[in-house]
Amino acid sequence: MRASGRVACDASEMVDEHGKVAGHGTVVVVEDDHHIADLIDLYLRNAGFRVLQAETGERGLELVAAEHPSLVVLDLGLPGNLDGIEVCREMRRAGDVPIIIVTARDDELDRVLGLELGADDYLTKPFSPRELVARVRAVLRRYEQGAKSSDQPIEVGQVVVDTQRREVRANGVEVALTAREFDLLAHFVLNTGIVYSRRQLLDSVWGDGWIGDERTVDVHVRQLRRKLGDALPLATVWGVGYRCD
Numbered sequence: 635m636r637a638s639g640r641v642a643c644d645a646s647e648m649v650d651e652h653g654k655v656a657g658h659g660t661v662v663v664v665e666d667d668h669h670i671a672d673l674i675d676l677y678l679r680n681a682g683f684r685v686l687q688a689e690t691g692e693r694g695l696e697l698v699a700a701e702h703p704s705l706v707v708l709d710l711g712l713p714g715n716l717d718g719i720e721v722c723r724e725m726r727r728a729g730d731v732p733i734i735i736v737t738a739r740d741d742e743l744d745r746v747l748g749l750e751l752g753a754d755d756y757l758t759k760p761f762s763p764r765e766l767v768a769r770v771r772a773v774l775r776r777y778e779q780g781a782k783s784s785d786q787p788i789e790v791g792q793v794v795v796d797t798q799r800r801e802v803r804a805n806g807v808e809v810a811l812t813a814r815e816f817d818l819l820a821h822f823v824l825n826t827g828i829v830y831s832r833r834q835l836l837d838s839v840w841g842d843g844w845i846g847d848e849r850t851v852d853v854h855v856r857q858l859r860r861k862l863g864d865a866l867p868l869a870t871v872w873g874v875g876y877r878c879d
């Protein structure tokens with residue numbers, strides 16, 4: 635995938651001479667609705683992925699076995715003998731390919747979460763294709779971070795985060811963070827491009843069931859901005875939450 639004339643940005647992304655960020659790897663999209671499958675296909679291709687479509691669970695399993703994709707986007711409502719839940723279980727039994735599950739409704743999502751299928755992320759329809767691409771990148775980035783044998787730091791903006799040593803540098807200068815500030819920052823840099831609500835950040839960083847005021851998040855974000863300044867590309871998305879780019 636590393637064509638000449640391109641500059642390596644990091645392990646998960648490439649930037650070509652036009653500054654367009656390209657992903658790499660193959661994504662299998664298991665979805666029987668052609669319109670949705672083609673839309674996902676288009677956006678993932680534009681992001682630099684090779685895309686293979688499967689209309690049924692059986693075909694999806696075949697493609698995963700034959701092509702060893704980087705990731706699977708799996709719709710739960712599938713025709714044929716295998717529904718998405720069974721397909722997910724089968725893929726988990728067969729290996730550790732990252733899986734993003736797409737569900738039709740919020741109530742279905744609640745039920746699916748209870749099954750603990752081991753998927754890496756979940757999206758409820760309708761979703762924006764851009765959001766899906768951001769999720770795909772985030773899941774792959776997490777996998778690559780986890781797979782790296784060396785403790786390679788993550789670079790976002792002018793901030794370098796070393797999650798192994800729990801050290802942070804902004805513009806090359808080491809910055810002291812509290813444990814919670816560090817955990818929040820690590821969550822942002824591992825999930826760039828995704829908008830998180832304050833509630834989601836509390837669940838992910840402070841822990842599920844943490845009872846507290848959502849303004850706690852704002853306080854910590856303010857501290858991160860004070861300590862890291864413009865080095866950290868962290869945007870406030872009004873009415874929603876925060877997004878790190």
Ligand code: CA
Nearest residue numbers: 666709711712
């Ligand atoms: Ca479907």
